[in-house]
Amino acid sequence: xxxxxxxxxxxxxxxxxxxxxxxxxxxxxxxxxxxxxxxxxxxxxxxxxxxxxxxxxxxxxxxxxxxxxxxxxxxxxxxxxxxxxxxxxxxxxxxxxxxxxxxxxxxxxxxxxxxxxxxxxxxxxxxxxxxxxxxxxxxxxxxxxxxxxxxxxxxxxxxxxxxxxxxxxxxxxxxxxxxxxxxxxxxxxxxxxxxxxxxxxxxxxxxxxxxxxxxxxxxxxxxxxxxxxxxxxxxxxxxxxxxxxxxxxxxxxxxxxxxxxxxxxxxxxxxxxxxxxxxxxxxxxxxxxxxxxxxxxxxxxxxxxxxxxxxxxxxxxxxxxxxxxxxxxxxxxxxxxxxxxxxxxxxxxxxxxxxxxxxxxxxxxxxxxxx
Ligand code: NAD
Numbered sequence: 001x002x003x004x005x006x007x008x009x010x011x012x013x014x015x016x017x018x019x020x021x022x023x024x025x026x027x028x029x030x031x032x033x034x035x036x037x038x039x040x041x042x043x044x045x046x047x048x049x050x051x052x053x054x055x056x057x058x059x060x061x062x063x064x065x066x067x068x069x070x071x072x073x074x075x076x077x078x079x080x081x082x083x084x085x086x087x088x089x090x091x092x093x094x095x096x097x098x099x100x101x102x103x104x105x106x107x108x109x110x111x112x113x114x115x116x117x118x119x120x121x122x123x124x125x126x127x128x129x130x131x132x133x134x135x136x137x138x139x140x141x142x143x144x145x146x147x148x149x150x151x152x153x154x155x156x157x158x159x160x161x162x163x164x165x166x167x168x169x170x171x172x173x174x175x176x177x178x179x180x181x182x183x184x185x186x187x188x189x190x191x192x193x194x195x196x197x198x199x200x201x202x203x204x205x206x207x208x209x210x211x212x213x214x215x216x217x218x219x220x221x222x223x224x225x226x227x228x229x230x231x232x233x234x235x236x237x238x239x240x241x242x243x244x245x246x247x248x249x250x251x252x253x254x255x256x257x258x259x260x261x262x263x264x265x266x267x268x269x270x271x272x273x274x275x276x277x278x279x280x281x282x283x284x285x286x287x288x289x290x291x292x293x294x295x296x297x298x299x300x301x302x303x304x305x306x307x308x309x310x311x312x313x314x315x316x317x318x319x320x321x322x323x324x325x326x327x328x329x330x331x332x333x334x335x336x337x338x339x340x341x342x343x344x345x346x347x348x349x350x351x352x353x354x355x356x357x358x359x360x361x362x363x364x365x366x367x368x369x370x371x
Pocket of ligand 1 (some may be wrong): 082
């Protein structure tokens with residue numbers, strides 16, 4: 001069996017999730033390639049060393065370029081703040097390495113416009129961390145929609161809200177800088193836009209309204225010095241899909257009570273499906289002629305669930321979704337395809353987000369072909 005050498009950049013929230021997913025994928029799936037945790041890089045050399053040791057990587061670097069130059073590394077996993085995705089992914093592609101980049105793809109449509117052809121030219125596998133799509137219940141929803149079980153799709157009503165920035169005393173972070181990240185729409189909304197496209201299809205026009213409720217935040221926890229915040233923290237948009245369906249999406253990091261509320265209702269002429277990531281093992285379904293919703297619970301009849309548990313109702317979690325994402329990535333690398341989000345699809349998410357920002361700024365409907 002051939003080795004697939006993994007190089008991981010970043011050791012924060014997502015660095016850890018990727019490391020777990022690579023280790024879990026080896027343990028859970030019969031993969032066609034041997035995942036080799038070749039090297040890890042972080043700007044903090046001590047943390048890079050510590051994490052490499054505890055997560056099972058053979059080497060650590062403090063300069064990410066060293067990891068790209070490492071001949072043992074075939075695939076670069078990027079889990080750094082958003083503004084670093086572009087230089088890191090472009091360098092990896094130039095070196096002919098596969099890229100597994102965290103979402104969103106980039107901090108501007110202009111960057112995404114360069115990453116898309118670069119991926120095509122490199123001819124390598126690219127994937128972006130829209131992990132929620134790898135939930136077996138989301139695959140079930142997609143299959144039901146494709147089989148026509150909901151009839152003609154009429155509407156997608158989606159929301160991705162959290163409350164981690166609801167307190168105005170929550171400090172500034174890289175997520176609050178337009179040049180480094182792009183606000184709630186980029187942080188949370190990108191997942192929702194990717195999901196809407198995954199389930200319903202391309203969007204052709206949008207209008208939107210966004211605002212920054214907390215226009216300044218402490219520079220760090222408890223500090224009196226404040227920093228001006230210019231990115232959106234609350235966004236609403238209307239969508240018109242190419243297939244004629246209508247959509248609403250909203251995204252907020254200020255909404256008290258919600259921790260990971262990526263949710264949607266999809267209605268068709270024959271039924272409605274509803275999902276909430278805070279109950280990720282469930283779908284709610286109402287078919288025409290039935291009074292009220294039926295609760296569908298994840299179980300081993302779904303292969304992605306069966307890989308982890310032979311018993312229904314024992315529940316998958318966030319890290320299992322990441323493991324399923326890695327499995328699909330490895331299968332793609334082995335030429336056995338899949339439905340993961342590549343740079344082409346992720347560019348389309350960026351274009352949609354850019355259209356929403358433009359529509360909010362200019363207070364009008366924007367067709368995506370304008371961008
Ligand atoms: P984080 O701040 O916790 O971690 C960022 C890491 O990058 C840190 O380890 C930091 O030291 C490292 N880093 C920064 N600059 C570096 C450099 N020049 N060289 C090497 N390492 C460097 O951030 P996070 O929450 O893990 O977010 C990282 C990415 O993951 C973001 O793009 C974010 O949008 C994405 N994310 C995705 C999900 C998801 O569900 N897919 C969830 C959270 C975050």
